[in-house]
Amino acid sequence: MHETAKAEIGGVTTGDVTLLGRRAALIVQSADALRSFCRGEKRPTALYVECIGTVLATHVLHSLFDGEAPIDRRGGLPIEALQRVIAHIDAHYHEDYDLTALARIAGFSRNHFCRLFEKSLAQTPRAYFRGCQVEHAIVLLQTTDLKAIDIATQCGFCDQTQMARWFWELRHTIPSEVRDAARP
Numbered sequence: 001m002h003e004t005a006k007a008e009i010g011g012v013t014t015g016d017v018t019l020l021g022r023r024a025a026l027i028v029q030s031a032d033a034l035r036s037f038c039r040g041e042k043r044p045t046a047l048y049v050e051c052i053g054t055v056l057a058t059h060v061l062h063s064l065f066d067g068e069a070p071i072d073r074r075g076g077l078p079i080e081a082l083q084r085v086i087a088h089i090d091a092h093y094h095e096d097y098d099l100t101a102l103a104r105i106a107g108f109s110r111n112h113f114c115r116l117f118e119k120s121l122a123q124t125p126r127a128y129f130r131g132c133q134v135e136h137a138i139v140l141l142q143t144t145d146l147k148a149i150d151i152a153t154q155c156g157f158c159d160q161t162q163m164a165r166w167f168w169e170l171r172h173t174i175p176s177e178v179r180d181a182a183r184p
Contacts, residue, residue, distance in 0.1 A: 076120030077113075081106040085117070085125075093132045094156040099125060130166050137163060141175055142182035148175050 076082070085106050102125055103113035117125045137155040140146060146154075152163040164174050171178075 075116075077106055077108075077116040081108075082117075082120050086128075089129055089132050093129065093136055094154055096156070097126060097129050131170055133157060134163075134166050134170050137167070137175065138171075138178055141179045148179075151175070 077085070085102050088102065088105050099110055099114070102117075103110045106113050106116070108116060114125060117128070121128060123131075133155045137151050137157075140151045140154065141148075144151075148163070149160045152158075152160045155163065157163040157166070160175075167173055167175055167178070
């Protein structure tokens with residue numbers, strides 16, 4: 001990093017690299033260590049070189065994005081879209097499931113949204129929605145004396161039987177066991 005050259009590689013100039021070096025001293029140290037390995041001045045293990053490369057890449061990316069969240073490269077929903085969808089589900093778990101609304105919030109077609117959501121969270125939007133309903137029902141079972149049918153209705157289940165079915169599918173328990181476990 002201390003060396004200067006008049007070159008541009010892949011759109012990145014030496015001025016960009018120098019600026020990064022000024023912004024993060026660890027980048028300079030890692031680059032110097034990596035340069036000495038490449039020149040044969042030191043004989044490190046492969047794991048040590050990989051660690052230096054990881055640290056260097058992490059700090060370079062952090063400096064380039066300057067605190068901005070990078071684009072999600074896993075093939076799922078962009079982080080911002082996923083956060084909007086999850087916030088909407090959390091606020092509207094007691095309402096009817098509406099895939100079209102969720103896809104619109106994310107900014108994708110219904111089918112594409114479903115594929116991206118499942119890649120992001122390893123479950124379908126409907127399964128996530130039901131899980132959110134179950135989690136809210138658990139809180140109500142543990143903290144209130146409401147009847148199970150009232151909790152089912154408040155959490156968006158059509159009846160207590162449907163709520164019990166989803167409890168069993170997602171938690172391998174039933175609502176009465178959750179309530180009993182919360183009592184002293």
